Amino acid sequence: MSLLDHLSAKLNAIAAQSLTRTLRRADGGTAPRQTINGRPLLMFCSNDYLGLAAEPAIAEALAEGARLWGGGSGASPLVSGHSAAHEAVTDTLAAWFAPHIPEARAIGFCTGYMANLAVVTALGDEHTEIFSEQLNHASLIDAARLAKAKVTRFPHADLAALRTALAASTVKVKLIVTDAVFSMDGDLAPLPGLLALAEEFDAWLIVDDAHGFGVLGAKGRGSLEYFGLHSERLILVGTLGKAAGLAGAFVAAHATIVEYLLQAARNFIFSTASPPAIEHALLTSFALIEGPLGAARRANLVALQARLRDGLMALIDRHPRLGWHLTDSATPIQPLIVGGNAEVMALAAALESAGLRVPGIRPPTVAAGTARLRITLCGTHTTADVDELLSALERAAAAQEQAA
Ligand SMILES: *Cc1c(COP(=O)(O)O)cnc(C)c1O
Numbered sequence: 001m002s003l004l005d006h007l008s009a010k011l012n013a014i015a016a017q018s019l020t021r022t023l024r025r026a027d028g029g030t031a032p033r034q035t036i037n038g039r040p041l042l043m044f045c046s047n048d049y050l051g052l053a054a055e056p057a058i059a060e061a062l063a064e065g066a067r068l069w070g071g072g073s074g075a076s077p078l079v080s081g082h083s084a085a086h087e088a089v090t091d092t093l094a095a096w097f098a099p100h101i102p103e104a105r106a107i108g109f110c111t112g113y114m115a116n117l118a119v120v121t122a123l124g125d126e127h128t129e130i131f132s133e134q135l136n137h138a139s140l141i142d143a144a145r146l147a148k149a150k151v152t153r154f155p156h157a158d159l160a161a162l163r164t165a166l167a168a169s170t171v172k173v174k175l176i177v178t179d180a181v182f183s184m185d186g187d188l189a190p191l192p193g194l195l196a197l198a199e200e201f202d203a204w205l206i207v208d209d210a211h212g213f214g215v216l217g218a219k220g221r222g223s224l225e226y227f228g229l230h231s232e233r234l235i236l237v238g239t240l241g242k243a244a245g246l247a248g249a250f251v252a253a254h255a256t257i258v259e260y261l262l263q264a265a266r267n268f269i270f271s272t273a274s275p276p277a278i279e280h281a282l283l284t285s286f287a288l289i290e291g292p293l294g295a296a297r298r299a300n301l302v303a304l305q306a307r308l309r310d311g312l313m314a315l316i317d318r319h320p321r322l323g324w325h326l327t328d329s330a331t332p333i334q335p336l337i338v339g340g341n342a343e344v345m346a347l348a349a350a351l352e353s354a355g356l357r358v359p360g361i362r363p364p365t366v367a368a369g370t371a372r373l374r375i376t377l378c379g380t381h382t383t384a385d386v387d388e389l390l391s392a393l394e395r396a397a398a399a400q401e402q403a404a
Contacts, residue, residue, distance in 0.1 A: 051380030052245025065280030073273035081273025112239035115249035118265035124149035174203035180223035181211035186329030214243025297379025344371035
């Protein structure tokens, strides 16, 4: 069979399950109101939770960074790609996490996907067992597959099941791996309970804070600050393309762990360092996150989350036959669980024709039968934006109920 025929058959099977994904073209920068495929839309889908991607000070800092440093870094970090700008970023992050991780040090990566592959494959050697949370991000799942370690999955937020698995383990090193904020549900991992189990069973806790960094905690340092955690067993992965408004990722951990990553993490050693201009701009992003602008945007997010949840609960009550429900989320990720793939795509399409972009999320990204609208809020959305979403959803719900 030719490869093209083989792939066409697979593409047809994807389409038959209403699972075809399509690229849309942004004609302007990330913002709550953005032009997509030539049409202005009100967006509830980006992970730019603080609106920093559109912040003029960030664009200015990027331009300044480009003037200072030019284009790319030219090499991997250990060859010549590691600049003073890179070092200022990791030094700042080490200081940020010093209250949470003794002898904290940080190391940078180009993306969160790379950082997760690096930390899980470098630490997950043949003497190790990885205890992986059921709802972990795809990059952590791929990382666990690549690692030489034994992998044991534990059910979502189930501390009792994890305890049983840890107690049964006989390996030298145990690594618990979890998202801090689950990307498709918006709920928080029970990090204090996970850390207590790590202490009890001599395990280490890798926390992927892609959706917490910048958003959670009084200073925006993320889930460790939010829960007030402190332990040398914490290995934090943060990403810089979401609330930080730029690109990149980091691991912050005890200096010995970071030194080992520098020696052994193939994704660090064999990949070109990020452009120094991005690192230069990240310093501005960090100052905004911990300063008054970050605090004001986080406060606005909390207010918008409450308004959206109240509105969605009222809508669900008005249309009980649709069987929609919410997750237990206290973050800017506020999914509306609809159920079927075709239903969620029809709903997303109805919103889009009303001028709103809210992505429908289907299996395999989420479990079968739990297709959902993944609504994300931004600190630069207004209450009027949230109300516009709620009224468009009300019209779409009434239409779906009539059709059913
Ligand atoms: C987005 C995301 C990543 C990947 O980060 P990128 O910088 O986008 O590669 C990793 N983990 C989680 C939980 C994410 O949501």
